[in-house]
Amino acid sequence: MKNLFLFIGLCIALNVTAQTPYQTGMKKAFSLWEAEKMTEASQLFERISTVETENWLPFYYAATIEIIGSFGLKEEAILTAKLSKAQEFLNAASSKSENNPEIIITQALLNLAYIAFDGQKYGMTLSGKNNQLYAQALQIAPQNPRVILGKAEWEMGAAAFFGKSTKPYCDEIKRAITLGKDEKIEQEFYPKFLLKRALEVLKQCEN
Structure with a gap:
């Protein structure tokens, strides 16, 4: 869980110079996320999205937080609520940026959360969908390292x-x-x- 948080939560460029309200808000949201204040971070990303109406990134990160928070849950009702909310965010992000490989592989992560919760219930349908999602993302962005790594780790x-x-x-x-x-x-x-995360996956692969 910690590695997954690091992989996604910290995979951001924070070389911000001009302090616009958008930049200030995004930095604050990432700070909350790094402090593991997941609910506050998600809510702030959602508030930013109501202002940055054509920007897919706030929706994308709000969805990612909800997905990460679903791993390890024991109550299916809570899991479904979090992932349904994440799906709404992902749909909104996709409407702002169609055929975006980052959004596509995050959809695969959402599906994985269901599979991890109950492989017998969700594995048959969602595994095939994930194969299609990674193939689609790779076709769009064959040199995207996050897509390549995500597909390899899924496989x-x-x-x-x-x-x-x-x-x-x-x-x-x-x-x-x-x-x-x-x-x-x-x-x-x-x-x-995130190079450190990739090296950990490589080590797992070679063992």
């Missing part, structure tokens, strides 16, 4: 579930790391590749 999980070797996915993880090191982030607050 590693499936391989491990069926008792197969995860080593065939190591090369893709290494490719993601190479691309991540060279990636240039131009949009402020855009999700950023």
Whole structure:
């Protein structure tokens, strides 16, 4: 859970110079998130989205927080409520930025939250959807290191579930790391590749 939080929650560019209300609000929301004040962070991202009406990022991060918070839940009603809310945020983000690979792979993460809660109930339908989502994201952005890493990690999980070797996915993880090191982030607050997380996944793959 902690690694997942670090992977998504801290994958942001915070090299902010001009302090516009949007920038100030986003920095505050990320600070709340880093302090594990998840509800406050999500609410602030949601408030920012009501002002930044054409910006997909506040919706995207609000959705991500709700998804992360659903992992480890024991009550299905609470899980469903959080993921339904996350789905609304993702739908809103997608309406602002169609065919966005970052949103697509976050949809796959949402599906994974359901599968992690009850694989027998959700695995059959959502596993196939996740395969399609990662294929779609990779087609849109074949050099996106987050997409490559996410797809490889998803396939590693499936391989491990069926008792197969995860080593065939190591090369893709290494490719993601190479691309991540060279990636240039131009949009402020855009999700950023987290090298430390990728190295942890690679270590799991090689074991």
